[in-house]
Amino acid sequence: MINPPSDNRPAWCPGCGNFPILKTFDAAVEEAGTDRRRLVLVSGIGQAAKLPHYTRASVFNGLHGRALPAATGIKLANHRLEVVVTSGDGDMYGEGGNHLLHAFRRNIGVKCFVHNNQVYGLTKGQASPTSDPGFVTKVQTRGVVLAPVRPLALAVVEGCSLVARSFAGDREHLKAMMVESLRHTGGTVLLDILQPCVTFNQVNTYKWYKERVKPVPDDHDPTDFESAMRLAMTWGDEIPIGVLYRSDRPSFESQQPALEKGSLVEQFEQAR
């Protein structure tokens, strides 16, 4: 049997935006003081979804598009765990789009870090739900004609607890957003992370993003729905990064009487 070589080094291209995301994630976990024994990383399929294998945590690397329902089940069963979804735009905004929408509505305390490179990497360069109109690929040969998904706007509309955006090329900002997400206790977090794909996206490069990303204005009130929606729909010459929205909806788990006496897994163990 010819057995291909195998190791557990990241399967990412040199220069991939996933590298700074991974490094920053580890730093953010440190800074937020997250107990790694309680940390569960959940992902679907894609290059971003491999991140959980390259750090230290418990891991549920499930099906393509299904990270959120799995994360929801984990959080329901043991809401003492810090459940973080790290996956890509195809996984979260495409295949898993329906789950995303309903996760915002549910508002369970799962933190979603979406590596958004506006292209499908692992399947080699097709359009993603966030590809800009006109983006040409071997499948979308005359350019993308579908309107892009605006994940942050969807999150704001459905009352997601914390809605933010950052950029893999600004590690200080990214770390601050990740720390804020990890410390958040009010419900679902969507952190959209702009991430260049050095192999399949020659349009949305480091340079392209660097020229456009701009921190949200100092006077932005993230509890102001209309102001948040304006920022969430802003895309093009300027792309706002930072905390766009905070909702005051109670988290799903805080409204479950069954969880008042402790986590379900603790209660099961006590009953035995």
Added chain:
Amino acid sequence: MDLLIRIAGEAGQGVQTTGNLLVSAFAEMGLHVFAIKSYMSRIRGGLNWFDVRIGDAPLYAGREPADVLVALTDEALETLRPYVADAGAVLFDADPEEEDTEAPAGCLCIPLTAIAKETGGSAVMANAVAAGAVFALLGYDLSALTDYFATAFEKKGEETVQANTACAEAGADRLGEEAAGSVEAPEPGDEAVTISTGTEAVGLAAATAGVKVATAYPMTPATGILTYLAGAAEAYGLVVEQAEDEVAAVNMVCGATYAGVPALTMTSGGGFALMVEGLSLAGILELPVVIVLAQRPGPATGLPTRTAQQDLLFALHAGHGEFPRAVFAPGTPEQAYRLTRRALETAHRYQTPVLLMTDQYLADLVMDTPRLDERLRPIDRHVVADAGEDYVRYAVTDDGVSPRALPGGEARVVLDSDVHTEDGHITEDLEAHVRLQDKRMRKLAGLTADALAPERYGPADAARLLLCWGSTWGPCREAVDALNAGGASAAMLHFAQVWPLEADAVRRAVGLEGEEAEAPEAITVVEANQTGQFRQVLAEAGVPMECESLTRYDGLPFTAADIVKRIQT
């Protein structure tokens, strides 16, 4: 002796309420009961009926002829009157507004709704009027019914109890002395009979086994379990979550079991089709996922409110790739209770998905059932509590079952839907792939050794053997009794577990092998599908046999008469 009362009308007219009321009151009187409902996929209108069969001995199935028909609409009367036995009676809800129109000949006309409005102040109590009239018709003491009202409506207050009692009395009075007691009815027993539906039995078993998370996207005929568990959530400390779709439902269960609680989801064929990818996930992640598959006729949307056993081969083969599974198929509420627990235990013992197959017939039927234990008795999850930093999730073992730790402690618990190494991390090491695949499939030996043997009913040396699985238990059992009473020699073998099958045990049970092996002269496989799926499963399990198929796939359940007639012709 036994008797069948059929209540029929439009959806929304209280057919089911009247039926349930009678079933509960009869059971309290110590009568044996068997009830099924036949309904259309709509909220109002159409034609629904509820069959309540009562007897002085246990009953196991429904039947076609009715002894009493309570028709609430013209359509009910027209459609169902041909199925009333010769000596039977028909109660018709006459409309007093049309008093000059001629009452249907031979019918006992009672303006149920009008009496309810007049006596009880609400049309809703037409159920009580009908129940009172039925009680009088059968010659039963009305106090048994009104005593039942006192307990059933206790929470709604004395006023409700009084109003319903008055309605029942008015119904009995209106029937008149001549008709009272004119239909011969079985003698009530000394002690109340306990009853259950298939749905309640599955729900109660899940709650008492310690299921903490139940998810589903509503789909008939599985929805009742979700509703039951929502009602039991507070008492048993569980969370019921309506998922956005079946894909989410099964993946939530995968997540919940990974985190350490027993969890389950429930659906019917179309929803199960959506869960197939998640089933395969549970296979490679080695998660104790339990799915209740409540069947109805397909393909596609099919007949949402009817019954079938068409998804057996689908359930056995669902999921891409190869992984071990067990499939249970209870025949009664009592079996449904036992096997739901066993399904959860088996899933945890072997860390692999388990399916429980029911159908609309079993889900909705009501029958005598020994009192089901309502105490919380959490199952053994077979988890290790002392796993340390060096823990790996998929250690290779002889029986294929690896020590299972939960996330949240010293051990990092790593799962991957990709092919992975023992530590759970993604790999393309093909040797590791084969090693782990072999490990998983070794569980099949244990699952097979633990498989439930089929249960026999009837004489050991019967000339004809009926083979059945799942909900056909009752009709087959009554068919065996009817055949033997008619001088034939018949027995049945019921499979409450349909996969894996232990081939030798099946051969012995059938009589194909063993010391006193005496193969029956004829073997008939009775099942509610067109292509004889269980017959194919027997061949796949290594027990091919000469047998004929007796199938039914019109959406209605088998009856004993149906089976007997087709065997004899």
